[in-house]
Amino acid sequence: MITVASWNVLHRVHADNWVSDIAARWPEEAARIAAVTATVVARTEQVIALMEVSGDQLASLRKALPGREFHVLDYPRVPRPRRLPNVLDDRGEHLVLIVDGTAREVAAESFLFDPGKGALAIELDGLLIVATHVTGDERRAEQLERLRLLTASGPAILLGDFNIDRDTLAAALGPEYAVAEFPPDSIPTRPRDSGSKSQFIDHVVGRGIPVRDLVVEDVAGASDHNLVRAVVG
Helix, strand or coil, X not given: CEEEEEEECCCXXXXXXXXXXXXXXXXXXXXXXXXXXXXXXXXXXXXXXXXXXXXHXXXXXXXXXXXXXXXXXXXXXXXXXXXXXXXXXXXXXXXXXXXCCCCEEEEEEEECCEEEEEEEEEEECCEXXXXXXXXXXXXXXXXXXXXXXXXXXXXXXXXXXXXXXHHHHHHHHCCCEEECCCCCCCCCCCCCCCCCCCCCCEEEEEECCCEEEEEEECCCCCCCCCEEEEEEC
């Protein structure tokens, strides 16, 4: 049995480019980075998957968690400010797995037709764990097929921002995969006031291993996504 968590922490350049209310709420990005880091430091899960991690955020996490093992996918695409001046020292974007223990990295790859999304896979105690961030358009189908190939050889867990609702993800992955169900009273993983897109787009998926006790936790506005945690095994 292991505990896992998944959280899209929101890259500042994306927040500014898409006029996120999170950027308005946190005019000083250093303060938001510190809040995100404090949230992660307080977590007790053995594996924490993080999406949209800026270079500044990654440096803060590494400094605060010197005893944890970091596995990092550096995306080849570097977010470019389109509306406001850049406030980051390092605009790079990363997909990150933070592990309490020792894991073997299996794969770290951006997706073929979206260099700002991808998959990062590790093996921990014989279990394959994949962090991912999936594109929210028609490129999704090929990306999900790639995730199926990465996890086809045995028990596996997928963690991340899939940009689609649970039923759509379950249908796309197929019957070998169990997408954990949210409790009826769960808060959204991606709260939003308008639009038709689902508010539950961050998921924990099991292949050949059970996932239970799925919970969405409020992150007090540090990101536009809330944190998802679960127990595996």
